[in-house]
Amino acid sequence: MRRVRTILMWAAQGAVALLIVLSIVGAFRGDDKARALFNSPPLVVFWTALGLLLAAGLAVYPRLLRRPAGLAMHLGALLVLGGAMWGSVPAHDLRRTWFGSEKIAKGYMAIHEGTRERRVVDASLRRVVAELPFDLALRDFWIEYYDQPGRPWHLVVVAPVRDGAGHAVDEQQAEIEWEVGQTVPVPHTPASVTVLDYLPHARPAYAEGAEPGVQVTAADGQTVLLPARAGAEAHLQDPPMTVRVVRAFTCLKVRRTDEGLEPYEAEGEGVNPAVELEFIRPDGTRDPRFALALAPGHGRRSGDPDFRYVFPEPTGARADADSRVPAMHVRVSAEGREMTRWLLPGREDSYVSLDLAPVLPPPERRPEGAPAAPPDETPDAPAPSASPDPPPESSAAPEPPDEGDEAAAAPALFLVRPTGPIRDYFSDVAVLADGRPVAEAVVEVNHPLHWPERPPLWRPVEFAKWLVGSGGYHFYQADYDHEAGRYTVLQVVSDSGLLAVWAGFVLLAGGAFWRFWGEAIVSKSERGMRSAECGVRSAECGVRNAE
Amino acid sequence: MEIKWTILGLAIYTAMTLYAGAAILFAVRVRRVAWAVYGLGFAAAAAGWGLRWVEAGHVPLQNLFEVFLTLGALMFPITLFGRRFLGVGLEWGDAVIGLKVLIPAGLVFGAEPRMLPPALQSSLFVPHVTAYMVAYVVMWKAMFSAFGVLVLGGERRLRAERDTHVMVRLGFPLLTLGLVLGAVWGKIAWGDYWNWDPKELWSLVSWLIFLGYFHFRYQYGKKYPRANASLVLTGTAAIYLTLLWVNLARLFAGGLHSYAS
Numbered sequence: 001m002r003r004v005r006t007i008l009m010w011a012a013q014g015a016v017a018l019l020i021v022l023s024i025v026g027a028f029r030g031d032d033k034a035r036a037l038f039n040s041p042p043l044v045v046f047w048t049a050l051g052l053l054l055a056a057g058l059a060v061y062p063r064l065l066r067r068p069a070g071l072a073m074h075l076g077a078l079l080v081l082g083g084a085m086w087g088s089v090p091a092h093d094l095r096r097t098w099f100g101s102e103k104i105a106k107g108y109m110a111i112h113e114g115t116r117e118r119r120v121v122d123a124s125l126r127r128v129v130a131e132l133p134f135d136l137a138l139r140d141f142w143i144e145y146y147d148q149p150g151r152p153w154h155l156v157v158v159a160p161v162r163d164g165a166g167h168a169v170d171e172q173q174a175e176i177e178w179e180v181g182q183t184v185p186v187p188h189t190p191a192s193v194t195v196l197d198y199l200p201h202a203r204p205a206y207a208e209g210a211e212p213g214v215q216v217t218a219a220d221g222q223t224v225l226l227p228a229r230a231g232a233e234a235h236l237q238d239p240p241m242t243v244r245v246v247r248a249f250t251c252l253k254v255r256r257t258d259e260g261l262e263p264y265e266a267e268g269e270g271v272n273p274a275v276e277l278e279f280i281r282p283d284g285t286r287d288p289r290f291a292l293a294l295a296p297g298h299g300r301r302s303g304d305p306d307f308r309y310v311f312p313e314p315t316g317a318r319a320d321a322d323s324r325v326p327a328m329h330v331r332v333s334a335e336g337r338e339m340t341r342w343l344l345p346g347r348e349d350s351y352v353s354l355d356l357a358p359v360l361p362p363p364e365r366r367p368e369g370a371p372a373a374p375p376d377e378t379p380d381a382p383a384p385s386a387s388p389d390p391p392p393e394s395s396a397a398p399e400p401p402d403e404g405d406e407a408a409a410a411p412a413l414f415l416v417r418p419t420g421p422i423r424d425y426f427s428d429v430a431v432l433a434d435g436r437p438v439a440e441a442v443v444e445v446n447h448p449l450h451w452p453e454r455p456p457l458w459r460p461v462e463f464a465k466w467l468v469g470s471g472g473y474h475f476y477q478a479d480y481d482h483e484a485g486r487y488t489v490l491q492v493v494s495d496s497g498l499l500a501v502w503a504g505f506v507l508l509a510g511g512a513f514w515r516f517w518g519e520a521i522v523s524k525s526e527r528g529m530r531s532a533e534c535g536v537r538s539a540e541c542g543v544r545n546a547e
Numbered sequence: 548m549e550i551k552w553t554i555l556g557l558a559i560y561t562a563m564t565l566y567a568g569a570a571i572l573f574a575v576r577v578r579r580v581a582w583a584v585y586g587l588g589f590a591a592a593a594a595g596w597g598l599r600w601v602e603a604g605h606v607p608l609q610n611l612f613e614v615f616l617t618l619g620a621l622m623f624p625i626t627l628f629g630r631r632f633l634g635v636g637l638e639w640g641d642a643v644i645g646l647k648v649l650i651p652a653g654l655v656f657g658a659e660p661r662m663l664p665p666a667l668q669s670s671l672f673v674p675h676v677t678a679y680m681v682a683y684v685v686m687w688k689a690m691f692s693a694f695g696v697l698v699l700g701g702e703r704r705l706r707a708e709r710d711t712h713v714m715v716r717l718g719f720p721l722l723t724l725g726l727v728l729g730a731v732w733g734k735i736a737w738g739d740y741w742n743w744d745p746k747e748l749w750s751l752v753s754w755l756i757f758l759g760y761f762h763f764r765y766q767y768g769k770k771y772p773r774a775n776a777s778l779v780l781t782g783t784a785a786i787y788l789t790l791l792w793v794n795l796a797r798l799f800a801g802g803l804h805s806y807a808s
Contacts, residue, residue, distance in 0.1 A: 009766050016759045020752050027748040027792070034743035084741070106738070146662045421662040445665035446736050476738045493738040501740060505727045512720040520716065 005060055012057060015050050039090060047085055054078045069515035076507030083500030092494060103471075104130040105494050108478060111138040112487040114295045116432055120492050132473070132492075134451070135432040139295040139440075140272075141480060141488040143350070144423045151418040152198065153326055157356075159188035159411035166363050168409040176413075189411045191334035191356055202327035204314030204344055214275050214291045216243050217306040225310070228275050236305060242280040243307070249274045252292070254440050261437060263290070275309060294428075301435065317344050325349065328415050334359045343415040350417040350485075357410040425477050427488040443490060449475040450495065471495045548654050555602070558595030559653040562588045562619060566646040573639035585642055589623030592649065596620045603660040608676040609667060612656035614790070619649035621684045629688060633717065635710045640691035644684070671732040679725035679750075683786050685718035686757075690783040696776035708772045711779055712764070719757050726754055749789035756782035 022043075026034030037043065054074055057064065064070040085091055092105035107120035107129050116137040120130040155176040160168035174187035183194040213227045216234065224234040226245055233244040252274035253266040263276065273293040278286045292298050293309040300307065317327035328343040337359040345352035424444050431439040431451050441449040452472045455462035466472075472495055479489035551559065565588030572581030596616055599607040607613035622645035629635040663672075692714060695707030729750070730740035741747065760778040769775070 006766075009762065013759060013762055016755050016762070020755050020759075023748040023752045023755070026743055027745040027752070030745065031743045034745075034748060038743060422665065423662070424665045424668065446669045448735065448738070474738065476736075478738075491738050498734075502731075505731065509720070509724050509727045512723040516716040516720050 001060065008053065008056055008060055012053050015046075015053055018046070019050075039088065044085075044090065047081060051078060051081050051085075054081070067515075069511045069519060072507040072511030073515060074511075076504040076509075076511055079500045079504030079507065081504075083497035083502075083504060085497070086500065087494060087497030092496065102130065103494055103496065104492075105496075107492045109136060109475070109490045109492055110487055111136060111427075111429070111490065113138050113141055114297045125489065134438075135435075136475070136490070137295070137298060137430045137432055137437075138427060138488055139292060139298060139430060140426075140428040141485060142426050143480070143485065144426065145350075145417065146420045146423050151420075152200065153328070153418060154414075154416040155193070155195075155328070156414045156416050157186050157188060157411060158414060160363075160409045162363060168363075186332070186334075186356070186411070186413070189334065189356060189360060191332050191359060191411075193413065194331040194333075195328060196331055196340070197327075197329035199317055199319045199327045201319060201321050201323040202317040202325065202344065203320040203323050204311075205316040205318040206312045207315050210312035212273060212293070212309065212311045214243075214245065214277065215308055215310045219305065226275075228273075228309070239303065239305065240282050241305075243305075244278045244280060246276040246278050246288070249276070252290070254437065261439075273309060277307065279304065314342075314344065317342050323347075325417075326415075330354070330413070332356060332359050332413070335361060343413070345415065345417075352415050354413040354415075355410055356412055360411060363409070425480060425488075427477055427480075427490065429475070429490075443475055443477050443488075445477050448477075451475070454495075471498075549657055551653065551658055553658070555595050555598050555658060556653065558591050558598060559616065559619070559649055562592035562595065563646055563649045563653055564588075565591060566619075566622075566642045566649065570639045570642035570646065573642060578638075581638065581642075585623060585626070585638065588642070588645065589620065592616070592620040592623075592645070599658075599660075605663055606673050608673065608680070609661065609663060610656070611791075612652055612658050614676070614680065615648050615652035615656065617680050618684055619645055619652060621680060622648070625681070625684050625688060629714065629717075633713050635688070635692070635713055637688070637691050637695075637710070641688055644687050644691075666736045669732055669736060671728055671735070675725060675728040675732055678721045678728060682718045682721035682725055683790065685714055685721065686779075686783050686786055689714035689718065689779055693776040693779040693783075696772050697780075704772060705769070708769055708775065711776060715757060715760065715779060715782075719761070722754050722757065726750060746789060746792050749785060749792050753782055753785040753789050756785055 022037065026037055029037070054077055058071070058074055058078075061070075064074060087105070089105040092101070092103060095101040095103070104120060107122060108125060109117050109120055110125050111117040116135040118132045118135045119128045120132060121127060122129050155178045156173055157176060158171055158173045161170040161172050163169045172188055176184055176186060176193065178184060178193070178195045180195050180198050183192050185192045211227055211229075213225050213232075215223060215225050216236065217223045218236040218238050220238040222237055224236070224243070226232045226234055226243065228245065228248040230245055230247055233242055235242050247263075249263070249265050250273055251266045252263055252272045254261050254263050266272075275291045277289045277291060279289060280286050289304070289307065290299050291307050291309040293311070296308045317329070325345045325347065329340070330343060331338060331340045332354070333339075334356075339359050341354055343352050343354055427443040429441060429443055429449065430437045431441075431449075439449075439451060439453070443449050450472060452466065454472070455466050457463055474493045474495055476491040476493065477488070478491035481487040550556070565584050569581050569585035569588055572578075572584055596607060596619075599613060599616060603609070603613070608617060622641055626638055626641040629641075630638070689711050692707045692710040696704055696711060699707055729747070733742060733747075734740040756778060760775065760782065763771075763778060764775055767774075
């Protein structure tokens, strides 16, 4: 047996040495190549052998079984190894091939705001690799930045660079140094801009009496606007039904109760405005629906009329200390034309733009090779000055682009959030089973969503069912739409084997502390007690020591 | 070289000077004064560390400047603990380590505070990095004893071997905790508890070397003290590489831990 133990110990030392060498090789080659190396078939043999060595060690070293710390460390390593192998990509592939398992190890989901998705794609976001048995709906995606106290938003101009024929071939941009009350030229354009007012924290201002509501459009084109007030109702012809507002929320949240999911009004005005509707059919059936301001189209089913939460048109801006966005009142003038507008970004927007085409002369067009024309003359059109100011939407409406020109061919002013470091990314998602929301979560870095939820261990039957049903998935915030922030990319990762790995970690770390700290403390304490005992009964101890 | 003409820089340079003085005083056996100077050096390093916390708005463990500053402040408590509870001396070596880890903080790395990126905003950030930092300092203390095993003879070698073993026993559970907490955090933040990232692999290498040390010592005890000491020295060399890999990685291959540079 002693010889077996010696051989086993040297084999274990050899395995540790080999793992050290392979880890160094992997570290020099980078994570992608290291991952491929450690998941390659020869390494699968190595991991299996390492597991067998650990098991054999427990078998031939009875001392390990007698000492809880040593047992915990070796058992922990075995569990980590087994759990990691069970949850690995090759193990998932094998289970798919041999047992028809539909679970995948990992993939990605790209979900647009206001839509639902169940397809899992590969890292290219193009090839579908699996479908989940439930949907994820993205209600909202946003990015939060570190506060930049005292830093006003940047005013930037983006203007096209034109070729000899007058076509936009590139873009150029410049920041405008601005101060309230000053008129400064707009670079790359003949225009100048005057900042009339700047509110660091602002909200849209509406005409008196204007209120948000729900716009319902029937199949025959009939459109009604219901105010967001409980009791408001309207009748539709096609399909024939009555639409009634049950409740209005300024910040809708959903919580789980014993009876199921319950919507409620949460603190935080304007964070998630919504209206609970009822579609009352001629036969008396009532179908509940929710119109969410942040997720148009969410919850609409086949046969439903189109319904969406709408805000009234703003007439300007007002200061509001709770708002995270500013508002800038500007007057732009060029060659006799002038317009006055509010630049008012949306709640989560990082910029808002103002098309300068209405005040600028049209771009010069000439055939290829034609000589350049003299500077434009002042246009005859009257200046579209506005007082009171029209809403930002109408001010930003660009003229239709000329045929063959780029969409962004007209110069534009942008009010841009100071680019501080990103604090976090957020995806507000709902899990839908058979089209009905069964859970909701805000996925952010360090806060993944886990679904289906793992039942607690003290409900063993449910827990066993969950485990046999091969567990669930974690959804991680992975990427997003860098252009417009309209979609999110979640990484989908199987949780197979994870419980074993967690248990292994606890045993490994707990065993290490007990083995190297705990045993020493206990032993020192016992020595101390013996020494104290000897102090009391010195004669007896003296005899024992002599023996 | 980046000289810091700030109060924080002044605290670091004061600590460096006092640590250097303490090392000399310990070496010439003026122990009482040496302890006082060493303690003052710690006070300066700890003040710098606290100042940095206020300045940065988070526990200063984000980048290599903050990490080395933390290591410099950790050395004195470890020396005190080693002397008081474990009977391990070599205080002059500890003062030298304290000086050595403050040099990169004072003269190499920039001190521009940075906001925590999303991945670092986790309750595991402080325990994970702290476990590693304490483990590293303990293992470096073990390194000095291990040198002693190689160069000393007779009783003094036996004493050094015992000190080495005691310090590695103190540091290894912390090294394990750092590794496990990092894996748990990796799972929560990135979706995988192990990403085969170069820094992860180097930390595994350090852990495995000390694991090999314990198995070797279990098998042969004190029969081959030089071999035991060599394993400890190899382990501490791997720790240096783990700590500095994010910078060396620019020459080889990057990874998920590149924000720490």
